[in-house]
Amino acid sequence: MKVAVTGAAGFVGTNLVNQLVADGHDVVAIDRVEPRASRASSVTWLRADIFDADALTTAFDGVDTVYHLVAMITLKQQDELAWRINTEGVASTARAALAAGVRRFVHCSSIHSFDQYTDTGIVDETSARSQDAALPVYDRSKWAGEQELRAVIADGLDAVICNPTGVYGPVDHGLSRINGMLSDAARGRVPLFVDGTFDLVDVRDVALGLIAAGERGVTGENYLLGGAPVRLFDAMRRVAQLCGRPQPLLAIPLSVLKVVVPVIEPISHLFGSDLVSRASISALEAQPVVDITKAVTQLGYRPRTSEQTLADLVAFLSESGQIGSAKPTSGQRFSPVAPTSAAV
Template identity: 80%
Template sequence: MKVAVTGAAGFVGTNLVNQLVADGHDVVAIDRVSPAHGLDHPQVTWTAADIFDHDALVAAFDGVDTVYHLVAMITLKQQDELAWRVNTQGVASTARAALAAGVRRFVHCSSIHSFDQYTDNGIVDENSARSENPALPVYDRSKWAGEQELRKVIADGLDAVICNPTGVYGPVDHGLSRINGMLRDAAQGRVPLFVEGNFDLVDVRDVAKGLTLAAAHGATGENYLLGGEQVCLFEAMRAVAELCGRFRPLFAVPLRLLNVVVPIAEPISHLFGSDLVSRASIAALVAQPVVDISKARTQLGYEPRPSADTLADLVSFLCDSKQMGSARPRSGRAFESVLPTPVG
């Protein structure tokens, strides 16, 4: 089968292309640049098409059965015009082109952030409130708005399904993503302390598999949460450090202290062009929602792997790809004694 992936050179895109090739598909990989690493399979054809160029996308989708739309701009900022445009109008533009090209199925990779995670009962499922509050970060609001744009095209006849991954981590990642970058630093013994807090993390390879399952079994217009396990980030960092025989973080900083520091540190961080220290980054940890993935399990056959496996595989990948310096992993059995019991 011939399929297309937008944002194919990115973190999720790389793993999705690998999954699709393994499944025997011919892939039209759409991105502004071709990656310098891997993905040179004979089954993969690279196309440098802009998601706002309707004619170029229609041409790229010619003869394609399924389109996977992954292009997104992730930010922790409160306002960002480019992120809003990419995450909303970009979805509409790609979906319209798929409809015009006669694509059979469209799979949109949205995010857990399109759901309001600050729920009273602490549980997020597909029926939870959405990110409509103007006080939420632009990423949260734009991912929900992007889904609304897609539903307009569904109403015009596009057969589309929406997937909502949680915090994505694991191999393969030549980037690195925020989460993988922090875990790499911890594995090198460079993180003396970290904030407390849990978050639902999902292996990027499970996200890729979930997207293909949604293409095969998802119902038109439905959302499917693709989660993994509730992971204590502090303990995960201690785990990867121990796996590499490096200095482990000594203690976790209480979130209540960060709530005092962030109003002062956030403007300074912005002066240096960073959004890492922000109310949004802390709020995500404070919320700590339990993500209910039973819908994806029962309707798609989705089954994520344990976090211990992801952490061990990530460290091995980082070492093999020379992103870890001299740090080398010991036995993966080290994880069993230091990782907390998953919640939810």
């Protein structure tokens, strides 16, 4: 089957393309760059802009399923580019898919399109959405992007929406936010870390969930792709232990960090960082329970354990030379596609 992936060179895109190739599909990989490591004969790389309707329509010719992954992640309160990519970009890609006559469109949204801060502590597909103007631009834009897609669904596009939680794990050659922090811990460079918990999901399970949604999802429905609640301090300690490196010694309470954020946040912005911000602290403070029952029952979604993901991540970082000379004490070797699927 011929499929297309936008944002194919990104973190989720790399893993999705790997899985689609392993499943025997011909992949049209669309991005602004082509990874040097990609040489699969069944993958055709195209450089295209998601706002170029003609180029996208041509790229989608003869394609059965389009997976739309392009997004801009930020913790800023306002960002015009992020808003445009996450809203108008969805509409542009969906319209091109409709014009090309694709069978199914799978949009990778985010848990952040659901309001995690004012709900009951449990997030499922019926929870309140991120429409409060006080929320970060990423949260609001992901919800607005879904609304843009629903307008195209109303015009005849067969589409489903997936909402992953915090994504981590291998394969990652650019290091996402979460993987970057875990990589630092694997080098023994994190003496202390904030004490917070967030639902994290293996990127390979996200890829499997997206594929399952394309095959079995109900038109117009959302599917939460979660993993498990992970205390980040414990995850840092675990990867350091697996690498035989010094483990973080102190977990900073969120209550302490909230006191200093008003001072640290402006300084961080001066250095181009948004890691220390009211938005990041609020996300950890909310700590919602993510209910994945719908994805489990309708898609056959089965995420792996955080222990397995952390072990695989350490093995990947070691084999790819991203954590120096550390040799994982688990003795485990990394395989980019799991021998058994997490979603069946």
